Amino acid sequence: MSATDIGLDLQHVSKDLGGRTIVDDLQLDVRTGELTCLLGPSGCGKTTTLRMIGGFLVPDRGRVLISGQDVTTLSPDKRPTAMVFQNYALWPHMTVFKNVAFGLRLRKLPKAEVKERVEGVLDLVGLTHHVHSYPARISGGEQQRVALARALVLEPKVLLLDEPLSNLDAKLRVRVREDIREIQQRIGITTVFVTHDQDEALSISDRIAVMSGGKVEQYADARSLYREPATTFVAGFVGTMNTYEATVVPGGVALAGDLVVPCGDLSATGDGVWEVGVRPEDVRVSLDDAGAAADVLREVPRGHYKELVLRAGPHELRAFVGSDLPPADRVSISFARALLYRDGVLHRSATPVPAHS
Amino acid sequence: MVLPPVAVIAVFIGFPVVAAIAYTLGRAGGPNSVVASLGQRQFIVQKGVTFDAYRDILSNPTIHRDLWATVWVTIVVTLVVVAVSWAIALYLRLTDSWLARTISALSVVPLFIPVVIASYAILVFYASDGFIKTVAYHLGFHGFPTLGYTLTCVTLGEIWVNIPFGVLMMSSGLNGVPNNLIEAARDSGATMPRVVRSILLPMNVIPTVIVATFTAIYVLGSFTVPYLTGPTAPNLLGPSMANFFNSFNQPQQAEVLAIVVFVLALGIGAVYVWANVRTGRRSGLQS
Numbered sequence: 124m125s126a127t128d129i130g131l132d133l134q135h136v137s138k139d140l141g142g143r144t145i146v147d148d149l150q151l152d153v154r155t156g157e158l159t160c161l162l163g164p165s166g167c168g169k170t171t172t173l174r175m176i177g178g179f180l181v182p183d184r185g186r187v188l189i190s191g192q193d194v195t196t197l198s199p200d201k202r203p204t205a206m207v208f209q210n211y212a213l214w215p216h217m218t219v220f221k222n223v224a225f226g227l228r229l230r231k232l233p234k235a236e237v238k239e240r241v242e243g244v245l246d247l248v249g250l251t252h253h254v255h256s257y258p259a260r261i262s263g264g265e266q267q268r269v270a271l272a273r274a275l276v277l278e279p280k281v282l283l284l285d286e287p288l289s290n291l292d293a294k295l296r297v298r299v300r301e302d303i304r305e306i307q308q309r310i311g312i313t314t315v316f317v318t319h320d321q322d323e324a325l326s327i328s329d330r331i332a333v334m335s336g337g338k339v340e341q342y343a344d345a346r347s348l349y350r351e352p353a354t355t356f357v358a359g360f361v362g363t364m365n366t367y368e369a370t371v372v373p374g375g376v377a378l379a380g381d382l383v384v385p386c387g388d389l390s391a392t393g394d395g396v397w398e399v400g401v402r403p404e405d406v407r408v409s410l411d412d413a414g415a416a417a418d419v420l421r422e423v424p425r426g427h428y429k430e431l432v433l434r435a436g437p438h439e440l441r442a443f444v445g446s447d448l449p450p451a452d453r454v455s456i457s458f459a460r461a462l463l464y465r466d467g468v469l470h471r472s473a474t475p476v477p478a479h480s
Numbered sequence: 481m482v483l484p485p486v487a488v489i490a491v492f493i494g495f496p497v498v499a500a501i502a503y504t505l506g507r508a509g510g511p512n513s514v515v516a517s518l519g520q521r522q523f524i525v526q527k528g529v530t531f532d533a534y535r536d537i538l539s540n541p542t543i544h545r546d547l548w549a550t551v552w553v554t555i556v557v558t559l560v561v562v563a564v565s566w567a568i569a570l571y572l573r574l575t576d577s578w579l580a581r582t583i584s585a586l587s588v589v590p591l592f593i594p595v596v597i598a599s600y601a602i603l604v605f606y607a608s609d610g611f612i613k614t615v616a617y618h619l620g621f622h623g624f625p626t627l628g629y630t631l632t633c634v635t636l637g638e639i640w641v642n643i644p645f646g647v648l649m650m651s652s653g654l655n656g657v658p659n660n661l662i663e664a665a666r667d668s669g670a671t672m673p674r675v676v677r678s679i680l681l682p683m684n685v686i687p688t689v690i691v692a693t694f695t696a697i698y699v700l701g702s703f704t705v706p707y708l709t710g711p712t713a714p715n716l717l718g719p720s721m722a723n724f725f726n727s728f729n730q731p732q733q734a735e736v737l738a739i740v741v742f743v744l745a746l747g748i749g750a751v752y753v754w755a756n757v758r759t760g761r762r763s764g765l766q767s
């Protein structure tokens with residue numbers, strides 16, 4: 124990848140606030156036109172990172188580069204970035220048109236050009252019918268799109284979105300996030316999207332940086348992140364994961380209580396105790412005696428599939444199975460695939476998988 | 481539920497107001513009979529109404545000067561209080577330093593000092609043998625003017641009394657503007673002066689109007705500060721009213737002056753209502 128392909132580059136960025144290190148030696152590069160999500164629990168440093176990219180905070184250490192240009196110490200008004208805030212931050216005394224036109228007027232563009240660009244971007248987000256409305260008179264979803272239009276109209280090199288969907292109801296959130304992705308892809312803008320919602324991150328991102336304790340735990344595309352979480356934190360945060368301490372035995376893994384579960388694919392082999400992670404869809408359930416015996420504690424219908432809560436020896440585990448599996452009190456289980464972790468890090472073929480892929 | 485308070489207002493405020501208006505129009509019967517039996521230079525009619533009391537007051541050259549003094553002091557005090565309160569509140573909103581916190585604490589101190597005490601303190605400060613004059617004398621300004629018992633002293637006193645309310649209101653308004661609205665403007669390319677002009681100023685219109693209207697109404701009807709620190713004449717209408725009522729024993733003229741002040745305050749109140757309705761429409765609270 125050449126330097127010009129990188130739209131945003133965070134180099135060893137750190138930030139201390141209130142005597143605590145919020146962002147710790149963070150490294151992240153976002154390719155031009157790529158949508159990257161910063162995903163993590165509250166307090167992991169994702170919004171602080173976004174605010175450093177936007178210029179609202181200055182890093183204590185490290186550099187922020189946009190298209191190769193060092194912008195570390197530039198104030199927000201001098202950066203080629205535009206932010207969509209969590210609460211939209213629309214100015215209530217201005218109409219939709221004036222909100223969107225504000226940045227263009229500051230740049231002293233001719234009136235005709237301002238009008239043309241504002242109408243163009245409002246058309247892009249489907250809000251031409253609300254040009255003269257005040258923010259208080261339009262819905263939350265529409266306010267969100269005005270905020271997006273206000274950011275896009277400036278034609279920034281990097282678009283920053285700070286949990287922009289958190290105030291919307293579940294249905295609207297799905298629709299608006301698809302709209303955002305569609306618009307982002309259409310204009311090909313480099314985008315950083317902060318969220319704590321893994322569904323949101325998995326569904327719209329090119330790549331996802333999972334953050335914890337101010338560091339990036341793993342930076343990968345959605346499929347890799349789900350299939351091969353590099354750390355136990357990522358494994359637990361993204362999706363559901365059954366985790367146990369176990370040893371590797373011929374043909375499977377031995378869990379505590381001398382429970383041997385057959386396993387088709389182990390990420391690594393080796394002596395000693397491992398942390399074993401198994402996705403619910405990788406738990407094979409059958410009514411024969413081919414695997415380890417397990418009792419069915421609960422059956423939760425999930426539409427086209429069902430979730431079984433099972434007890435095998437002293438262990439409880441979850442399995443996703445087809446709706447056609449007949450109800451039973453006792454079943455046999457095996458693992459189609461298991462990930463082996465040691466010291467919280469995924470091992471594949473006896474080598475740890477790097478966090479940055 | 482609302483009947484008791486409405487009844488109390490009607491009996492203790494509404495009825496006296498109506499009786500006073502009737503008295504200024506020459507009706508001296510009923511509740512006005514006692515005051516009319518004692519007052520001097522009254523204009524009374526048995527039937528209909530007369531505006532003679534108004535003509536008497538409004539043709540009085542002393543009242544003209546008092547009226548203009550009141551209007552000018554009110555305008556100057558209102559402008560200065562709004563400007564100073566804005567400046568202090570803006571500094572407090574945008575700065576978090578020990579100086580800002582000190583100013584914030586000091587700016588509300590006058591609120592806790594009784595106006596009578598403050599008026600005497602102001603008078604002593606600006607008097608011919610006061611602090612300012614003494615300092616000026618020692619600095620070689622022997623002809624430095626004495627501000628005590630002048631309208632300037634009244635103006636300074638009214639500003640001193642009204643600043644805390646102004647700062648509290650403005651600070652409350654500015655603190656109500658979320659940080660992300662300021663950050664969004666900065667993100668769009670606005671400098672801080674532009675943020676103040678385009679975001680903070682328009683979003684703080686209601687507190688500004690409240691400070692301006694309430695200060696103006698307070699000064700229009702004020703008595704203690706102009707009475708204690710002001711000149712004999714011309715002075716504000718508050719002391720004039722007291723003079724007509726107490727010294728000249730002309731209660732009808734005093735009430736006419738009260739009506740004049742009320743009409744002026746009504747005009748200022750209309751501005752306040754207009755600003756509220758306008759902002760309410762924009763925020764979607766009213767249609």
